[in-house]
Amino acid sequence: MLMLLGMSVYGQQTVTGKVRDVQTDEPVTGATVLVKGTSNGTVTDVDGNYSIQVKGENEVLVFSFIGYTTLEEAVGSRSVVDVSMEVDITQLSEVVVTAFGIERDKKALGYAVTGVGSEDLSTVKQANVVNSLAGRVPGVVITQSTGGLGSGSRVVIRGNNSLTGQNQPLYVVDGVPVDNSGFGSANRNDPNSQTANTANYERVDYGTGISDLNPDDIESMSILKGPNAAALYGSRAANGVIMITTKKGKTSQGLGVSYSANFTWENPLLLPDYQNEYGQGSNGDSYTDISDLKNNGASWGAPMDGSNQLYWTGETKPYSAQPDNVADFFETGFNAINTIAIEGGSEKASMRFSYSNSSFNAIVPNSDLQKHNFNLRGSSQVSERLSVDSRVTYFHQSTQNRVSQGTEGLMAYVYNMPRNMNINDLKDFQGDGFAVNSWSNGNGNPYWTLNNDRNEDFRDRFSGFVKTTYKFSDNLTAFARIGSDQVAQKTERVEQPGHWFYQSGRFNYANYKTGETNADFLLMFNKDLSSKLDLSVNAGGNWRLNTYESQSVSGENFKIPTKSIVASATTTIPNYTPTQKKKVTSMYASAEFSYDGFLYLNLSARNDWSSALPKSNWSYFYPSASLSVLIDRFVNPAGNFLDYWKVRTSWAQVGNDTDPFQLSTPYILAGAADSYLGLPILTRSTILFDENLKPENTSSFEIGTEFSSWGNRLYGDISYYKIVSQDLIMRVPYPAPEYDQFNTNVGQMTNQGIELMLGGTVVKTQDLTWDISANFAKNKNTLDELIGDVENFTFSSTNAGTVTVLATVGGGYGDIYGYTYERDDAGNIVTDDQGIPQRNSDYTQLGNYQPDWTGGLSNTVSYKGLSLRVLVDARIGGEIYSGTDAAMDGAGVSAKTTQYRENGVVVDGVLASGEANTTSITAQQYWGNYSSIPENYIFDQTNIRLREASLNYRLPKSLIKSTPFQSVSVGLIGRNLFFLHKKIDNFDPESSYSTNNYAQGVLFYNLPTTRQYGFNLNIKF
Secondary structure, eight states: OHHHHHHHHHHOEEEEEEEEETTTOOBOTTOEEEETTSSOEEEOOTTSEEEEEESSTTOEEEEEOTTBOOEEEEOTTOSBOOEEEOBOHHHHTTEEEOGGGOEEEGGGOSSOEEEEEHHHHHSSOOSSGGGGGTTTSTTEEEEEBOSOTTOOEEEEESSOOOSSSOOOOEEEETTEEEOOOBOSTTTOOOTTOSSTTOSSSOEEOOOBGGGGSOGGGEEEEEEEOHHHHHGGGGGGGGGOEEEEEEOOOOSSSSEEEEEEEEEEEEEESOOOOBOOSBOSBSTTOOOSSHHHHHTOOSBOSOBOOSOEEEOTTSSEEEOOOOTTTTGGGOOOEEEEEEEEEEEEEOSSEEEEEEEEEEEEEOSSTTOEEEEEEEEEEEEEEOSSSEEEEEEEEEEEEEEESOOEESTTSGGGGTTTOOTTOOGGGGGSOBOGGGOBOOSSTTOOOHHHHHHTSEEEEEEEEEEEEEEEEEEOSSSEEEEEEEEEEEEEEEEEEEEOTTOSSOTTOEEEEEEEEEEEEEEEEEEEEEEEOSSSEEEEEEEEEEEEEEEEEEEEEEEEEESSTTOOSGGGEEEEEEEEEEEEEEEEEEEEEEEEEEETTTEEEEEEEEEEEETTSOTTTSEEEEEEEEEEEETHHHHOTTOSSEEEEEEEEEEEEEEEOOOSSOSSOOEEEOOTTOOBTTBOOEEEOSEEEOTTOOOEEEEEEEEEEEEEETTTTEEEEEEEEEEEEEEEEEEEEOOSTTOSEEEEEEEEEEEEEEEEEEEEEEEEOSSEEEEEEEEEEEEEEEEEEOSTTOOEEEEEEOTTSSEEEEEEBTSOEEEEEEOOBOBOTTSOEEBOTTSOBOBOSSOEEEEESSOSEEEEEEEEEEETTEEEEEEEEEEEOOEEEEHHHHHHHHTTOBGGGGTTTTTOEEOSEEOTTSOBOOOEEOHHHHHHHHTTOGGGGEEEOOEEEEEEEEEEEEOOHHHHTTSSOSEEEEEEEEEEEEEEEESOSSSOTTOBSOSSGGGOSEESSOOOOEEEEEEEEEEEO
């Protein structure tokens, strides 16, 4: 017996080793190591190490872990068996996060969902993380505001579905919706007028809620496209949902610390092309009187010959070109994002804490933004059946000199500077008696704005949730969750005495608060009804409370010029909006039937009760259904080349309510200074509100297919959709004399389009991998009907009313209308007797700002520890009106205005009598007239650009094995590097000075977009 025992012990041997990721070389924690054909096994520790007993040299070890390809290794005579496991892309792509944070097999979904991983979001970090989606997700159009630091981005998925709503998706973080509304004139509109705040005087973009998220805290994003994918999220899901999952700590022994840094510099990507031949003046004249000179601030003066002439400061200086005076106004911006994260845990609990500090210095002098993100996420398996997950996040942001855009914004005093002016002369911005120093009477000075006026804002945000999950049985699980998102924003603006618009000084101090609290529960039941039929049922409810309040005070005419306190203002106007509440209660359910692993039917239903709607209509119901069929089982049952091939279809309805207090016509109480015989005055609003308002209704149909073949070496996804929105809530003209408008349900709007994605692995060897993917999306939007004889809805109009952006019946959302030249029947331009072209008195459609199609091309090349990522995206078609180009031409500063300076021009046209025009006009007359005709400033937005590029290197383990570091990577990064093709000369064609519906399709003195370049560093301890 002892001999047999000794032989048995002698035959066993201990095998140790380490399991790593083949691409990152990082340890794989929790991987299973099993002796093939036995139950003898173990798991790897936090460092990827394992130890196992085997009986002899003929044993085979099987290594497996979720998301990786199973690997087998013969032991042989080795006592140490180290392995590197490859990520199984096919397996990873099968699981996606859907409504309520539930993970589902992608093969079972009957609608399109696109996932984006943390590496795509954090390699080239953005102040607004949603900008990283540009070019990556088909059907998603992102327009970034050019408002500078911390400004927002407009995200539209599968077209615009509402005329007055935001049309942006719902953002859900860890299953809890977050508020994405913004403050400031770029994000809101006067509730008492459908066209208020739509002119182009001044707009300030304070950013939106999604820009508060830290990219380093995000694990993944899932983009649920349109109502089909998001029906269970209710009224706000008509425009799709962006699901964001944040990182958790790892349930393993030990404590991990990571540090990441991202440093970038930025410069203007594109500046206007200027002329450098003619300086300040008018009609080619020179001036000896300073008053005359400053009354003519445009660049219509004499040719710059270097002779000493009167300068706007009162000095005599060489009359010479300053070709870089606009470029020299800008500085090199510097951005630094530093994040430190601590995570750890045991087998039953985990924790992750992170702190991120973001510091942004703009390309504009004395303009900066600071962000602080604190995030704590913890989870615990309290018992075999009970688990708890929670997160709390605090965010603080402070900004100085956020740039305003528009004809009274900062760049209005930069782009049109005389071509002989030295930008440094403006730095002495204040003269005697607090007066502003400027080259033109009544004009401004950008350095006054940035160094003398006060412009600050602060934002604090608390968000978080607590979720408890209880497993009643193997078939029944339930969770209850409560989450809240609370935002407080303070803005402080002071125009100091001497300001060109506010000589006696003006201030505005405002505080805004928004909040959203959600409480929800969900019961989840799963049961195998037979050997082939499975059933999954979810049922739950949600209670949501939205709050909003604001208070502000504005004042003018300071008693003490150096004091901008409230008591110093001679005139003050207080404003207060008491807390507005909106409650929505919901019940919902879904059921999924799966048959034999290839047929999946999903049905869902939801009912909302909204306090913003009248009692007769506050309850509204909407269903959805989807079907997914895996046909690869019949086409290629052996699976030798086709991994899977799915055909899917879905149909859904989603309701959409409105803001509070939209059901009864209000009376407005006049201010304290206005009264009648000492009695208060009440004025009835000129807007009639429909007491029987109904919810908007959006119906969507989708059909598509997706496939993967040869081990995911080739994959694709194709979708066609049609979305119809009815009973649009909006204001239309009202014929009765006592009202101007009627707020009611009208019209129908349709979006339909196609989305394509194709990708694969071009090269795949042990050391080299090259992955490439391309996407394409095309959406067609039409406004089918409004009400009665109302043919259009106005989004915005220029100050002078020469250009209007509309939604037109039979046309599209975002049609641009404006004036054109007056022409005769033969198409000839009609001039007056002085030879000046005439403008037509009727509006003509000049374009539409929505793109014809969008696309992107992504390449990732990996060689050992080196990784190159390149993203090119395209926006083809769509038009934009550039009021900035028109103003530059009118001021004589643009390169094109050198034409006709010497001899004038006879416009090729005819007089009203039909005779040919023979009268010559000056260049100043020509370009002054030319700049007043909007048709000359409609530009094609087509552009293709290198959106992102990064080159990262992960240091080999051999170099850091004697250091405390687990991994170290460094890289070079760039964003918005250059255009491969564009059709507009002076500005970025995607520039926008608002995220709101009411200011798209036009440009007015926007800040230039920037080119960013720098490096990143990631260290794990």
